[in-house]
Amino acid sequence: MPRFLTLGNSQPRWLFPFVLTVLFLLSVLPLGRLAVTGILSLVRGGGDGLLSDPGLWAALWNTLTTSFYGMLVSVLIGGSFALLLTLFDIRGKWILGFLFMLPMMIPPQVTALSWVGLTGPSSTLLKAIGMAPPLGSPQPLYSIGGIALLLGVQNAPLVYLALRAGLLALPRDGIEAARLSGASALQVLRDIILPLALPGFAAGAAMAFVSNVGNFGIPAILGIPASIYTLPTLIYAKFASFGPSTFADISLLSGLIALLSVAGLLIEERVLRGRDYRIIGLSGRTAVFQLKGWRAVSEILLWLVLLLILILPFAALVASSLAPAYGVPLNLKTATTHAYEEVLLRQSVTQTAFRNSIGLSLATAFGLLLVTVLMGYVVARSGRRLAALIGALADIPYALPGIVLAVACILLFAAPLPVFGVSIYGTIWILLFAYFSSFLAVSLRPIASAFRQLDPSLEEAARLAGAGFARRMRDILVPLIAPAAGAAVILVFLIACNELTVSALLWSAGTQTLGVAIYNLDDSGSFNLASALSVLVVGMVVVMMFLLELLANRLPKGVVPWRS
Amino acid sequence: MAQLILNHLSKDFGTGKPAVTGVSLKIREGGFLALLGPSGCGKTTVLRMIAGFEQPSDGEIFLGEWRLADVNAMVPPEKRNMAMVFQSYALWPHMSVADNVGYPLKVRGLSRDARDRKIREALEAVRLDAYADRRPADLSGGQRQRVALARCLVTDPDVVLLDEPLANLDRHLRQEMEETFREFHARSGATMIYVTHDQAEAMALATDVAVMAEGKLLQVAPPQEIYARPEGRIVGGLIGQGAILKLPWPVSGDRALEWPALQPSFVPKPGAHLADVLVRPQDVVFSDEGLDVVVEAAVFEGERHALRLRLADDQTLRAFSRRTVAVGDRIRVVIRSAWRL
Numbered sequence: 001m002p003r004f005l006t007l008g009n010s011q012p013r014w015l016f017p018f019v020l021t022v023l024f025l026l027s028v029l030p031l032g033r034l035a036v037t038g039i040l041s042l043v044r045g046g047g048d049g050l051l052s053d054p055g056l057w058a059a060l061w062n063t064l065t066t067s068f069y070g071m072l073v074s075v076l077i078g079g080s081f082a083l084l085l086t087l088f089d090i091r092g093k094w095i096l097g098f099l100f101m102l103p104m105m106i107p108p109q110v111t112a113l114s115w116v117g118l119t120g121p122s123s124t125l126l127k128a129i130g131m132a133p134p135l136g137s138p139q140p141l142y143s144i145g146g147i148a149l150l151l152g153v154q155n156a157p158l159v160y161l162a163l164r165a166g167l168l169a170l171p172r173d174g175i176e177a178a179r180l181s182g183a184s185a186l187q188v189l190r191d192i193i194l195p196l197a198l199p200g201f202a203a204g205a206a207m208a209f210v211s212n213v214g215n216f217g218i219p220a221i222l223g224i225p226a227s228i229y230t231l232p233t234l235i236y237a238k239f240a241s242f243g244p245s246t247f248a249d250i251s252l253l254s255g256l257i258a259l260l261s262v263a264g265l266l267i268e269e270r271v272l273r274g275r276d277y278r279i280i281g282l283s284g285r286t287a288v289f290q291l292k293g294w295r296a297v298s299e300i301l302l303w304l305v306l307l308l309i310l311i312l313p314f315a316a317l318v319a320s321s322l323a324p325a326y327g328v329p330l331n332l333k334t335a336t337t338h339a340y341e342e343v344l345l346r347q348s349v350t351q352t353a354f355r356n357s358i359g360l361s362l363a364t365a366f367g368l369l370l371v372t373v374l375m376g377y378v379v380a381r382s383g384r385r386l387a388a389l390i391g392a393l394a395d396i397p398y399a400l401p402g403i404v405l406a407v408a409c410i411l412l413f414a415a416p417l418p419v420f421g422v423s424i425y426g427t428i429w430i431l432l433f434a435y436f437s438s439f440l441a442v443s444l445r446p447i448a449s450a451f452r453q454l455d456p457s458l459e460e461a462a463r464l465a466g467a468g469f470a471r472r473m474r475d476i477l478v479p480l481i482a483p484a485a486g487a488a489v490i491l492v493f494l495i496a497c498n499e500l501t502v503s504a505l506l507w508s509a510g511t512q513t514l515g516v517a518i519y520n521l522d523d524s525g526s527f528n529l530a531s532a533l534s535v536l537v538v539g540m541v542v543v544m545m546f547l548l549e550l551l552a553n554r555l556p557k558g559v560v561p562w563r564s
Numbered sequence: 565m566a567q568l569i570l571n572h573l574s575k576d577f578g579t580g581k582p583a584v585t586g587v588s589l590k591i592r593e594g595g596f597l598a599l600l601g602p603s604g605c606g607k608t609t610v611l612r613m614i615a616g617f618e619q620p621s622d623g624e625i626f627l628g629e630w631r632l633a634d635v636n637a638m639v640p641p642e643k644r645n646m647a648m649v650f651q652s653y654a655l656w657p658h659m660s661v662a663d664n665v666g667y668p669l670k671v672r673g674l675s676r677d678a679r680d681r682k683i684r685e686a687l688e689a690v691r692l693d694a695y696a697d698r699r700p701a702d703l704s705g706g707q708r709q710r711v712a713l714a715r716c717l718v719t720d721p722d723v724v725l726l727d728e729p730l731a732n733l734d735r736h737l738r739q740e741m742e743e744t745f746r747e748f749h750a751r752s753g754a755t756m757i758y759v760t761h762d763q764a765e766a767m768a769l770a771t772d773v774a775v776m777a778e779g780k781l782l783q784v785a786p787p788q789e790i791y792a793r794p795e796g797r798i799v800g801g802l803i804g805q806g807a808i809l810k811l812p813w814p815v816s817g818d819r820a821l822e823w824p825a826l827q828p829s830f831v832p833k834p835g836a837h838l839a840d841v842l843v844r845p846q847d848v849v850f851s852d853e854g855l856d857v858v859v860e861a862a863v864f865e866g867e868r869h870a871l872r873l874r875l876a877d878d879q880t881l882r883a884f885s886r887r888t889v890a891v892g893d894r895i896r897v898v899i900r901s902a903w904r905l
Binding site for chain 1: 615616617640641642643644646647648650651652654655656657658667668671672715719
């Protein structure tokens with residue numbers, strides 16, 4: 001006769017404590033450490049020096065202005081793309097949407113590099129067509145306006161996605177009812193659709209603002225040469241000129257960034273709270289309005305914008321990577337693949353970077369998978385409050401700007417580990433830890449939503465068939481969530497491979513990542529090598545996005561970030 | 565195999581109102597019990613406690629001498645040797661029909677050959693042997709249902725649980741599946757517990773019917789018995805399509821009365837004690853010496869007309885008629901027999 005077990009749910013006893021321990025290590029511990037250091041240094045007056053530093057206030061002002069103007073640019077571009085592609089009969093929606101999403105997945109420092117290559121006196125592309133401004137004229141992007149513009153381009157997809165999700169959730173019968181009551185297409189748009197879509201607009205704007213506040217790659221490449229600092233780049237600069245007050249300073253600075261981000265996230269949460277209109281009517285395909293004569297004009301405009309923000313900068317990047325040397329005009333005769341050979345075959349720095357980035361990303365993607373499959377199971381099987389708590393703890397390190405997490409990791413690991421007596425500071429392990437912490441949410445989201453979509457009776461049937469926990473996981477649950485697990489691996493790999501902000505603070509000799517290598521090459525003036533490496537990275541991004549696109553139909557809704 | 569005993573079983577999910585309160589039941593070995601009740605009455609919770617998916621907050625469950633569950637501990641479902649047909653069928657979409665059916669055997673570690681033989685037998689029993697290599701997604705609703713049944717068949721379970729298995733099927737398929745369930749019960753000899761809200765289904769299939777409402781067990785009896793002698797207003801309203809009248813009941817101890825004894829009850833007696841009385845429509849017949857009633861509604865159902873009649877004191881009766889009557893007609897009826905609830 002079988003044993004009389006106390007544990008009715010037959011989940012192994014270690015499962016729940018394991019999930020909590022992982023969350024504690026990856027989320028509570030580093031951020032708690034940051035909070036403690038920040039508060040202690042404030043109490044001890046460590047902030048006095050910093051607060052009286054005019055550099056801080058300038059950086060805060062720069063952060064706020066670039067983030068705000070960047071947000072306006074994102075709302076303008078992302079909003080018009082979302083409205084036109086969702087509500088109107090534009091042709092080629094899929095390719096337009098896919099291309100428009102690219103800037104979000106391309107690393108920011110690559111975006112910045114490509115635009116630098118596009119404009120200014122040394123632009124290889126402009127030189128090739130004879131339109132470069134005279135040498136010695138300033139690079140127009142090295143300015144507050146330049147930073148804001150690029151931040152806007154980078155994060156426009158966030159506004160696009162939020163607004164599009166709102167538009168797709170509109171009740172179709174509500175729109176049809178308005179048409180039947182005699183409203184013209186324009187009146188429906190003005191009186192029904194736009195008011196209902198407003199929260200999506202606001203949420204997208206708030207997300208773009210938060211993302212702008214924490215952005216490191218763009219202000220680093222565009223701002224540092226012109227001595228324009230934002231809070232993230234100020235942290236980087238303080239850290240580079242290490243001094244006795246560095247820890248106190250950077251913990252306060254990153255606390256400031258965290259506060260700005262939390263304010264933005266709270267706004268987002270607030271405007272999204274009351275907007276579940278789906279229950280009111282059938283939502284589905286939103287009514288498509290006819291543009292008639294305006295269709296061709298709109299399509300040309302959309303492609304023109306894409307040409308400006310994506311295709312031209314990328315062409316400039318390719319041009320710079322093919323140029324033989326800085327400033328030499330590019331034509332068919334002078335074009336050379338020298339830079340590619342250099343970064344792929346000769347330079348040990350870039351080769352190490354490839355190895356580190358790919359190794360770290362693979363380890364993060366698969367290591368996190370082991371954790372998140374168990375965590376996703378627990379989330380799906382526990383009550384609403386507990387699931388929300390787990391979700392929030394996993395989300396926080398990802399929602400906060402990478403620079404905050406990097407500082408938290410530095411503070412946590414600056415001293416040797418307590419029991420082992422060794423320090424992982426300056427080794428590849430601190431990067432791995434930071435990646436685990438930062439991308440936990442990226443891996444957990446698709447898997448948790450796949451588990452949630454699974455009919456619980458599928459597992460119950462397996463239990464009655466006699467299968468224990470490990471057996472059910474292996475035979476029933478994991479095969480059923482496999483597509484989501486695949487997406488989680490690709491997404492984490494994609495984001496981790498392009499990561500710059502976290503690694504910029506945590507790398508040291510021998511542990512540089514691709515993001516760091518691109519930044520350093522540009523910083524040391526090897527613009528063509530930086531461009532070549534960037535082109536390779538963009539190619540990798542596009543391939544991964546295609547892979548996800550192929551998987552998309554087998555995935556739960558919302559897993560692939562650029563599909564709604 | 566042995567008798568399944570529920571002893572004062574209760575379940576409180578902490579929502580303020582217990583889902584199940586004090587259910588005590590003995591299901592004889594090889595019996596077929598239908599748990600009947602309106603949705604939300606706690607019948608599925610009872611089933612899930614028997615399966616081991618929920619732990620009782622009070623009471624015990626025994627299979628013969630074996631204590632399956634009480635407040636402090638329980639045997640997990642994977643050790644209970646039970647099987648279940650879920651409302652959603654719960655077939656694993658990534659496995660073929662044969663793999664679905666054979667999975668419980670695979671978990672028990674049977675050899676490939678023994679497994680294949682049993683799978684074939686089970687699929688033959690539900691007439692699906694030609695579909696062994698298909699995926700569940702390629703099957704119709706009724707076929708999926710039969711695969712789920714075959715999966716129950718392979719392990720010779722002690723208890724088979726069925727959770728509204730016909731709820732998702734159309735009417736024609738239901739009759740066919742009822743036949744399959746009956747065959748399955750005869751063949752397996754397992755104790756079966758069948759949850760449903762459809763009284764006709766419960767009557768047609770079960771050897772015993774247990775009626776639940778608001779978490780409480782109201783009555784357990786064989787179908788004929790529960791139809792003829794329902795206890796209380798709720799059971800009376802749930803079984804058959806009768807009307808429940810409030811009548812001054814004669815002092816005699818009898819609960820079943822015929823027309824001559826009933827007739828005086830329809831003379832108004834102010835202050836008399838009123839009893840709940842169940843009158844089934846087939847017992848209301850047209851007769852010139854009977855009660856005056858007005859036809860409130862008449863619906864043609866094909867084989868007959870279903871009537872709603874209003875008595876002089878505004879109470880409502882139901883009746884069947886073979887000839888057409890119009891709404892508003894005044895007719896006279898007698899009640900051949902009635903049952904005090």
